[in-house]
Amino acid sequence: MHAIPALSSSVSLVMEHFPRPVPDRSEDLNLVDRIVRGEEDAFGELLERYGPRIFNLARRMSGNPATAEDLTQEVFLLLLRKIRQYDGRAALSTWIYRVAVNRIISEFRRQPPTTETAEGEMAALRVASAAPALHRRLDLEAAIGRLPPGYRAVLLMHDVEGLRHQEIAEILDISVGTSKSQLHHARMQMRDLLQGETP
Amino acid sequence: MRSDDRNPCAETEARLSHWLDGDLPSAEVAAVQAHLASCAPCANLAAELGALRDALARLPAAEFPPALADRIRQRAESERLFRRDRRRRPGRPVWAAAAALILLAAGLTWRALPPDAAPAPDRTQLTIDHPLADAQQEYQYALAFLEAQVSGLLPLAPAELRQPIQSEMAQLDQLIADRERIIAGGRATPQTWETLMDVYQCKVELLALFLSADEG
Numbered sequence: 246m247h248a249i250p251a252l253s254s255s256v257s258l259v260m261e262h263f264p265r266p267v268p269d270r271s272e273d274l275n276l277v278d279r280i281v282r283g284e285e286d287a288f289g290e291l292l293e294r295y296g297p298r299i300f301n302l303a304r305r306m307s308g309n310p311a312t313a314e315d316l317t318q319e320v321f322l323l324l325l326r327k328i329r330q331y332d333g334r335a336a337l338s339t340w341i342y343r344v345a346v347n348r349i350i351s352e353f354r355r356q357p358p359t360t361e362t363a364e365g366e367m368a369a370l371r372v373a374s375a376a377p378a379l380h381r382r383l384d385l386e387a388a389i390g391r392l393p394p395g396y397r398a399v400l401l402m403h404d405v406e407g408l409r410h411q412e413i414a415e416i417l418d419i420s421v422g423t424s425k426s427q428l429h430h431a432r433m434q435m436r437d438l439l440q441g442e443t444p
Numbered sequence: 445m446r447s448d449d450r451n452p453c454a455e456t457e458a459r460l461s462h463w464l465d466g467d468l469p470s471a472e473v474a475a476v477q478a479h480l481a482s483c484a485p486c487a488n489l490a491a492e493l494g495a496l497r498d499a500l501a502r503l504p505a506a507e508f509p510p511a512l513a514d515r516i517r518q519r520a521e522s523e524r525l526f527r528r529d530r531r532r533r534p535g536r537p538v539w540a541a542a543a544a545l546i547l548l549a550a551g552l553t554w555r556a557l558p559p560d561a562a563p564a565p566d567r568t569q570l571t572i573d574h575p576l577a578d579a580q581q582e583y584q585y586a587l588a589f590l591e592a593q594v595s596g597l598l599p600l601a602p603a604e605l606r607q608p609i610q611s612e613m614a615q616l617d618q619l620i621a622d623r624e625r626i627i628a629g630g631r632a633t634p635q636t637w638e639t640l641m642d643v644y645q646c647k648v649e650l651l652a653l654f655l656s657a658d659e660g
Contacts, residue, residue: 281578285517292516297508304506314512321516325525329578385499404500410467429461432493439496 273337280328292321295338298406299345305401306349308390316352320345335415342408343416346398353394388438396431403428452479456486464494524575524634576637583644590651598654609654616647 279287299320304313324344331340389397398417402408403424408416410424417424456479462468463476480487598606623640626632 288517288520289513292513296513296516297505300508300512301506305503310506310509313506314509314515317512318516318519322520322523322525325520382503385503400500404497405503407501425462425467429458432461432496433457435496436489436492 270333270336273331274333277328277331277337280325288325291324295341296321299341302342302345302398302401302406303349305386305389305405306353306394306397308386316349320348323348339412339415342402342412343418346402346416350394350398353397384439385435388435391438392431392434396427396434399424399427400431400435404432453483453486456480456483457489460486460490460493464490464497576641579641580637580644583641583648587644587647587651590648590655594651594654601654605654609650612650613647616643616650619643620647 276287276290280291296317300313300317303316303320304310307313307316324341327344331337335343389400392400395417399413402413402416403410410421410428413419413424414421419427456476459468459472459476463473468476480490598609601609620640620643623632623636623643626636627640
């Protein structure tokens with residue numbers, strides 16, 4: 246075995262006595278195994294556990310309940326097709342989010358908002374800017390819908406869903422620094438949109 | 445604003461989200477706080493971003509539509525995405541022998557299918573992502589095992605047992621080769637897979653019959 250030159254002997258000693266804990270993925274792997282074997286109950290469990298989260302993400306990414314339902318369905322069918330690829334290296338929730346976010350983002354990269362929708366949203370935002378309660382829910386959702394898909398996903402995962410940057414970085418296959426930077430840009434664009442400025 | 449190249453407002457703005465989220469290195473926190481204490485526009489921006497972050501965290505979750513789960517299940521079933529385990533449990537020798545005898549006596553339904561003289565594809569190349577691909581691999585493994593057992597015993601068997609077994613195996617092998625070739629060529633229909641599974645099962649039962657007869 247090759248030695249790792251960068252590690253000093255003291256670091257090696259510490260690593261030997263305090264190895265990085267290996268997360269227990271047995272529950273995730275067991276659920277996946279049951280789905281692969283065709284157990285409908287297991288798929289029901291997956292739906293129950295992750296359906297609301299994926300629907301919420303799709304709802305906020307799309308701003309439209311019917312589109313969100315279609316996207317949620319597409320994501321779960323995709324998960325069934327890919328389920329054998331899950332190998333337990335990441336948490337099942339992270340893997341599922343990765344599949345879902347990539348599918349949802351690709352939908353919106355393919356189909357940018359129409360001019361009519363965009364103008365309607367901007368009109369709503371201009372009204373919102375004059376209202377005393379700047380961050381009312383509808384204003385927020387309209388502004389979220391105007392963000393570029395990548396920024397939108399990071400903002401929703403961090404500020405709305407409460408995921409950590411480390412998780413977001415794994416889901417989107419980006420660095421933690423990029424996740425933080427995108428979150429800041431997303432918030433700045435949200436602020437501009439809520440003030441009636443086109444970013 | 446200072447007259448040198450540094451722009452403290454821009455530097456602070458770039459750090460505001462990190463500062464709000466508690467992600468800023470401690471060495472930089474004091475600098476940000478000092479700037480915010482002396483710069484009203486940056487302090488306002490920090491307040492706005494903080495309010496925005498808090499408002500986003502309070503957004504109510506959308507209710508998961510009750511009918512959506514059933515819709516997803518139905519669609520998954522219609523697209524045959526549930527990998528129902530089609531492998532039948534290994535039966536006891538009596539059951540396997542009875543089933544195989546019925547097959548031998550009645551003749552195989554698939555005899556009517558057109559034969560194809562093309563060579564069988566290399567099974568190791570069949571890496572098709574299909575709900576039954578797992579079952580296919582397990583059948584291939586089981587058949588390889590059974591064939592290894594049978595190949596050593598079959599030449600020693602009496603002709604009246606050996607000949608019908610060899611004849612049926614040849615036909616089953618042809619049916620398997622035809623369908624594996626169709627699958628490898630990407631032209632399989634759901635019926636192709638279903639038939640392949642059934643032919644695999646027939647061959648397992650045939651080999652099991654021979655082995656159980658030999659044990660007897």
